[in-house]
Amino acid sequence: MRLLIAALLATASILSPLASSAQSMDVEATIKAVDTKKLSITLDDGKTYKVPEEFNFDGLKSGVRVVVFYTVVDGNRMIDDLQVRP
Structure with missing residues (x-):
């Protein structure tokens, strides 16, 4: 049983950096295009966000x-979230 717990803890410690790499980021920009069929918004930075x-x-x-x-x-x-700016 101790071996099983040790193996689980070792696996969790190895995978934890992968989980922490999914960080939330933000960008302030102007909408260039809205595509309701593809469920996406393109900003003036040239990037598309789903x-x-x-x-x-x-x-x-x-x-x-x-x-x-x-x-x-x-x-x-x-x-994750979107706020309209004046």
Whole structure:
């Protein structure tokens, strides 16, 4: 039993740096394009950010200034939160 616990702790310590690499980041930019079919928003920084299926696109259009909080998952920037700036 001690060996099993030791193996689990060793595995957890090895994998923990991988879990911590999924950090949330943010960017402030202006929306360049909104694609409701592809569930994505492109900002004026040239990068595309994907949104969840239940995302509400109301009020989002080209020219709107936003702060996007996102996490990179499998090479895709996934939006966690979005705030419209005046």
